[in-house]
Amino acid sequence: MHPIIGYLIAAALFGIGFYGVLVRRNILLILMAVELMLGAINLILVTTDASVKATTGQVFVLFLTVIAAAEIGVGLAIVLRLFREQSTISIDTVDVTTGTMPDLDAEPPRSDT
Amino acid sequence: MSGTDVLLVALGAITLGGALGTVSARAVVRAGLWLVVALAGLAGCFLVLRAEFVAWVQILIYVGGVVVLLLFASMMTRAPVSGGELDRPRGPGVLVALGAIAGLSTLLVQAFGWSKVNQDDKDVGTAERVGDALFRDWVLGFELLSLLLLAALVGAIVLSRAPAAKKDDA
Structure with a gap:
């Protein structure tokens, strides 16, 4: 097995993945391209593991997978909120200087009132 | 070229084809389906490299979770999901990406060359070995990541709560 492959x-x-991040306008497509870049990092770690016969790289791949899942969760929450406030998820038209913050002190909407 | 090399090249070609489809598809849903191809090919590469546990985790989390989340988000945003407005001009992106590929490839070829390793240790990537390393040497990182995941999920819930102004209108 030749690790260089x-x-x-x-x-x-x-x-x-880098090309996708640079070229796409839709935030969802940019997130997909970021997933490709993360996959490349995982492949580097696994290949290194295969060439030195260790398991450390695979442990880090698992860590990276968890981080990617957290990233995609928060990222999609931001995307949904952005769409609700500005009706667009194109990075060329979105305006990040305006908008409302979630009011943490507000009572959550109740169903019984 | 051994059989392992041929398999790795073939699965790598599938992965790269899926990746190209992801970054060039003309509709968001199609890009998501190409992403499934790319990530499944990547899991195949992991299997060939004898990291079987990581390969199945990759299938479960990425193909089963992340892609489904992305497709759901594309449904919920109802944004323009196809057409020419999806991409910027491609020229500079192609140049920068080709530069990145050339630079990384040169670096890696210089570092590793055509070196060869034999995969005589067949169970280096089993769940037993990986779990042993994870819970013996890296258990602190594991616990920290569980906290990170909790914080991220709470943050996602806070971010996606309906704005307070809506309550006053009602």
């Missing part, structure tokens, strides 16, 4: 696939995958 895995490394080169990872490099190409990272570049493709």
